[in-house]
Amino acid sequence: xxxxxxxxxxxxxxxxxxxxxxxxxxxxxxxxxxxxxxxxxxxxxxxxxxxxxxxxxxxxxxxxxxxxxxxxxxxxxxxxxxxxxxxxxxxxxxxxxxxxxxxxxxxxxxxxxxxxxxxxxxxxxx
Numbered sequence: 001x002x003x004x005x006x007x008x009x010x011x012x013x014x015x016x017x018x019x020x021x022x023x024x025x026x027x028x029x030x031x032x033x034x035x036x037x038x039x040x041x042x043x044x045x046x047x048x049x050x051x052x053x054x055x056x057x058x059x060x061x062x063x064x065x066x067x068x069x070x071x072x073x074x075x076x077x078x079x080x081x082x083x084x085x086x087x088x089x090x091x092x093x094x095x096x097x098x099x100x101x102x103x104x105x106x107x108x109x110x111x112x113x114x115x116x117x118x119x120x121x122x123x124x125x126x
Contacts, residue, residue, distance in 0.1 A: 002026045002115040004095045009120030017083045020120060022095030024076040029053075033098040033106035035113060036069060036080045038122070040091040048093070049080060050106035058106055062088075085124045092119040 008020040022034060035050035049059040049069035057069050068081045082089065096113035098106060107113075 002097045004097060004115060004117035006093060006095045006117040006120040009093060009122045011123040011125070012085055013126050014086055014124055016085050016124070017081070018085065018122060020080040020082065020093055020095075020122075021072075022078045022080070022117065024078075024095075024097065027076050027097070029099055031100040031102060033100050033113075034069075034071075034078045035096050035098065035106060037094045037096055037110055037113075038089075038091040039094070039119075043091070045094065045110045047108040047110070050098075050108070051078060052100060052106050056105070058108070060108075082122075085122075087124050090122060090124045092121050094119045 003025045005023050031053055033050050033052050036048040037045045038048050039045040048063055049067055051057045051069045066084045071078050095117040097115040098113045
């Protein structure tokens with residue numbers, strides 16, 4: 001059973017930065033994706049960025065150039081570095097796991113991801 005735990009959420013002013021952490025256990029697969037999703041109040045859960053086991057990354061247009069997803073040197077730990085934050089970035093941020101088949105890219109939709117963390121809250125306001 002894959003388990004994910006997010007941390008690093010906080011309240012920041014516009015223009016600030018945060019680094020979110022996703023730590024996983026029980027990941028015994030050679031092909032997978034780790035993705036970050038966010039959900040604002042009353043909104044759907046949208047994809048932010050993803051990274052495959054081979055290091056390929058993808059990010060939503062709304063965060064390109066501001067957010068970076070990368071893997072830590074520690075096993076089964078991933079980060080989401082968020083810079084130039086705006087109030088539109090406010091929401092609950094979730095880390096999710098997708099068991100990837102050979103040749104398949106990381107999907108952008110939440111429904112494809114099987115395992116989820118509990119989320120970490122990010123608030124951006126002045």
